[in-house]
Amino acid sequence: MKYSQLTFENPNCKPAPPHLRRDQIIAKLKENFDFENAHLRSSSNNEGEGVLSKCYGYEAPDQAKDLGIYPYFREIEAMNGAHVTIGGRDVITVSSNNYLGLTNDPRVVEAGKTALEKFGTGCTGSRFLNGTLSLHKKLEKDISHFLKRDDTIVMSTGYQANQGTISCLLGRKDIAFSDRENHASIYEGCAVAAGKTVRFRHNDMDHLEYCLKKYRGVEGKLIITDSVFSMSGDIANLPGIVKLARDYKASILVDEAHGMGVMGEAGRGVTSYYNLEKEIDIYVGTFSKSMGSIGGFVSAHPKITEYIRHKASAFIFTAALPPASVAGVNTALNIMIQEPERIRQLHNNAAYMKKGLFDMGFQINNNPIPIIPIKIGDEALTLYFNQLLFDNGVFAGVAVSPVVPAFHAMIRTSYTSAHTQEDLDHVLHTFKIIGTDLGIISQ
Ligand SMILES: Cc1ncc(COP(=O)(O)O)c(C=O)c1O
Structure with missing residues (x-):
């Protein structure tokens, strides 16, 4: 018609x-x-x-x-x-x-129902004080194992994972180097942080290098990028970023919201696609895309996650991800691994x-x-x-x-x-x- x-x-x-x-x-x-x-x-x-x-x-x-x-x-x-x-x-x-078409998968729905019946509708408190369930800990363990990372924190949304992590890590003397097409939650994290933010032109390694050179004397440098940019669908130039991070002694945070479940070995993301898993300091993800639900996470060295766990306001001062969602995500993760x-x-x-x-x-x-x-x-x-x-x-x-x-x-x-x-x-x-x-x- x-x-x-x-x-x-x-x-x-x-x-x-x-x-x-x-x-x-x-x-x-x-x-x-x-x-x-x-x-x-x-x-x-x-x-x-x-x-x-x-x-x-x-x-x-x-x-x-x-x-x-x-x-x-x-x-x-x-x-x-x-x-x-x-x-x-x-x-x-x-x-x-x-x-991955998992929102209506009967196994995911069933896992949610079972958790709902066992734990009820919500945690009515933050992970920090009274909302950490065995389900959260199990999911954290499974994600760490899947991503071959030492530790993971499950948060209530991917937005909060970015916002909370960046805002608590960037101290007064630190600088974030953030791609101009990064997600709004990264912008927000940078805006709330005490440190300065320098925005480099989208996926432009020459401009990133120019910015890093300009602040060469600053010790605390964090390069932040989406792995897949949500509007353009562009893939970040992670090899270029890793090289510059080495040259200028910067740490790297990658938001794999649209990379996990889509790219890399078994869906481990763009960091895996480029075989750069060991070079990325902080891996942020969401459950609202390939995992078909809601929630977010941060995976990193246990010293980094332990700091974030005790310092990130967006994690501490909000209610924990509800049981049905956590269980659904865990099942979705297993299905993704078992059904390539x-x-x-x-x-x-x-x-x-x-x-x-x-x-x-x-x-x-x-x-x-x-x-x-x-x-x-x-x-x-x-x-x-x-x-x-x-x-x-x-x-x-x-x-x-x-x-x-x-x-x-x-x-x-x-x-x-x-x-x-x-x-x-x-x-x-x-x-x-x-x-x-x-x-x-x-x-
Ligand atoms: C690149 C990127 N990062 C983070 C998020 C936030 O994820 P969530 O929906 O879990 O808050 C999104 C979602 O739109 C996104 O596209």
């Missing part, structure tokens, strides 16, 4: 006014959005007004809803692998990070989509990562494209400024081992029709 035959059906939006045609909608969007200065323009500049006036003057989400292109907070009524139900309609999701065909299928699916999209004329990142951003550039066009995908049964992510620089807007797609051939072909077909009709690719 051709998208232009469809009406806007997003249950979270008012239907687009029928008298507005596609180019008028895009023109109207451009009028309303100021992507350089704010995500969605506020009608009030708040100068000299009360703290809350910015909220009352913030109308852009409503404007986007009126135009029928609001892409956020879609209400999912059911989830099953690569399919979700929204507004009573079955759609294929290409926006989830459930890389999942990772193979994931890579086959990613390669199939990259080839298909590339052959159509879209700009595609050329690596094995299952994150495929479709670069559109123009924000209004991107939001409109995204809505048309949704109307045609494809639920993709969208990244506009300030998540990406202004006029670098993209549709963010990600693939899993759970996508079937039929799913992937439907997604490709939909991209082709809409991309052609919007003039982004030619027929």
